Amino acid sequence: MNENANDDAQIRYRVRHLTEYRYSNNVAVCQNQVRMQPVTGGNVTCERTDLSIAPEPTSRDEHIDYFGNRVITFSIEAIHKSLTVDVESIVAVSAQMTTETQPSPEWETLLATSPDDLRRPMIDEHRFGSPRITPSEPFAKYAVGSFTPRRNIIDAALDLTRRINADFKYDTTATTVATTTKEAFTLRAGVCQDFAHVEIACLRAMGLAARYVSGYLRTLPPPGKERLIGADESHAWVEVYAGETIGWLGLDPTNACLVGTDHIPVCIGRDYDDVSPMRGVVLGGGTNTLKVSVDVEPIEPRERTSQASGSNGAG
Numbered sequence: 001m002n003e004n005a006n007d008d009a010q011i012r013y014r015v016r017h018l019t020e021y022r023y024s025n026n027v028a029v030c031q032n033q034v035r036m037q038p039v040t041g042g043n044v045t046c047e048r049t050d051l052s053i054a055p056e057p058t059s060r061d062e063h064i065d066y067f068g069n070r071v072i073t074f075s076i077e078a079i080h081k082s083l084t085v086d087v088e089s090i091v092a093v094s095a096q097m098t099t100e101t102q103p104s105p106e107w108e109t110l111l112a113t114s115p116d117d118l119r120r121p122m123i124d125e126h127r128f129g130s131p132r133i134t135p136s137e138p139f140a141k142y143a144v145g146s147f148t149p150r151r152n153i154i155d156a157a158l159d160l161t162r163r164i165n166a167d168f169k170y171d172t173t174a175t176t177v178a179t180t181t182k183e184a185f186t187l188r189a190g191v192c193q194d195f196a197h198v199e200i201a202c203l204r205a206m207g208l209a210a211r212y213v214s215g216y217l218r219t220l221p222p223p224g225k226e227r228l229i230g231a232d233e234s235h236a237w238v239e240v241y242a243g244e245t246i247g248w249l250g251l252d253p254t255n256a257c258l259v260g261t262d263h264i265p266v267c268i269g270r271d272y273d274d275v276s277p278m279r280g281v282v283l284g285g286g287t288n289t290l291k292v293s294v295d296v297e298p299i300e301p302r303e304r305t306s307q308a309s310g311s312n313g314a315g
Contacts, residue, residue, distance in 0.1 A: 011261045011298055012047075012092045015216055017234070018293040019278060021083040025286030028079060032280030034072040035267045036087040038215075041068060042248065043096060044265055049089040055080050067274060069267040081285075085278065090299070093261045097246055104152040105243045111207040113241075123241050126209040130270030133181050133197055135205035142185075143202035153242045157203070157251055158258060161238075164199055165256035177272075192236040193272055195253040199238045200271065209241040213250065214275040215265040218296045232296040234277065237263065264296065 017036050037049040049070075053060070057074035065071050076083070113120045129135060146160040167188060174189035181201050184194035196212055203210035217235040235252075237259055242249040250259025267275035 010092050010094045012090065012300075013218070013264055014295075014297045014299050015087075015089045015091065015264060016293075016295045016297075017087045017216075017277070018291075019083075019085045020291040022289045022291075023081045023083075023282075023285040024288070025284055026079045026081055027076075027083075027285040028283045029075065029077050030080075030083065030280055030282040030285075031075045032073070032083075032085075032278060034074075034085060034087070034278050035065075035069050035214075035275055036085075036277050037070045037072070038089050038091050038264065038266045039064075039068065039070050042265065043094040045092040045094075047090045047092065049087070052084075052086045054082075054084045054086075065274075067267070067269050069269070069275065091264060093264055095261050096250055096259060103243075103245055104154045106150050107147055107153045107156045107206075107208065108150070110153060110209075110241060110243060113209075123209045126211045126241070126270065127204055127207060129204070131273045132271040133201045133204065135201050136182075137205070138185065139198075139201040140205035143206050147206050153240070154246075154249065154258075157240050157242070157249065160199060160202060161251045161253045161258075162256045164195055164202075164253040168195060168198070168253075170195075170254065181271075192254040196236040196238050197271060199251065199253045203238070203240050211239050211248070212269050212271045212275060213237050213239055213259075213265050214267045214269075214272070214277065215263060216294060216296050217252075217255075218262040218264070218298065232294045234292075234294055235263070236272070239268070 034051065037051060038044055038046045040046045051072055053074060055076055055078060058077040060072065060074040062070070062072050113123050143160055146163060147156045169189040170191065171189045172191055174187055175184055175191060175194050177193070179190065179194060181197040184190040185198050185201070200210040200212060214234065214236050216232060219232050237250060237252040237254070239248040239250050250263065252259055252263065269275040
């Protein structure tokens with residue numbers, strides 16, 4: 001079975017994520033964290049990633065967080081009325097191992113990992129509640145229709161993914177970044193963040209390990225139309241632990257599909273709170289306007305770049 005959105009063996013991309021803030025009054029000090037740079041791990045190889053900030057930061061540090069994500073922390077301690085963060089990366093994305101040659105275990109066998117599995121703590125922690133997700137009986141009741149006895153994990157999880165896509169309306173006006181998972185579930189509406197949170201809540205309510213993935217999705221223009229620069233979007237989807245052979249299986253409830261090579265993962269976590277692209281505080285500034293542009297461009301295999309130093313496995 002291969003139901004990836006794109007079944008090419010590997011695709012290379014140049015990704016640019018541009019964030020621009022404009023302030024009505026002067027900002028005296030700002031402090032921010034950025035999680036927009038891919039790292040090598042899983043089905044992604046990060047060949048190069050660069051981040052530029054204007055104005056020039058007073059201080060800038062880098063670390064790898066608990067989940068393996070690359071984090072840039074910076075402060076600007078000078079008067080400014082704008083802030084620009086520009087991230088450009090070159091990555092190669094491989095297809096998931098979900099063909100008919102891969103054994104797909106029954107979902108009940110995944111309710112506990114083997115005591116001998118050294119990855120057990122990093123798997124088991126994704127079975128429980130997190131800041132934005134509380135697994136509960138309503139989610140279990142919804143999910144049980146997909147997780148019938150002895151059904152294999154791929155079929156069951158993909159069925160749940162498709163049901164969420166069919167039952168929930170994609171509506172950018174229905175929710176905000178602060179909408180809770182319970183509220184989105186009741187509304188049966190939202191955006192990719194909400195769809196991902198709902199599916200994770202359902203999977204965890206069934207006792208499975210599921211985690212949140214933020215990244216980018218290549219969008220294809222209509223036939224005969226040019227690709228619009230900056231028209232691609234940040235995206236969110238889900239990974240469920242599918243056993244030692246398959247590992248973490250990517251599911252996209254917004255598009256009712258398994259994750260394919262059109263999906264470019266950047267960060268993983270328990271939910272959105274662990275992976276928000278940029279967060280921070282400012283002193284002053286008045287009101288602000290935010291402009292975000294994301295461009296995902298496939299590039300030819302013959303183009304070569306040097307391996308980025310500091311690229312770390314994200315699990």
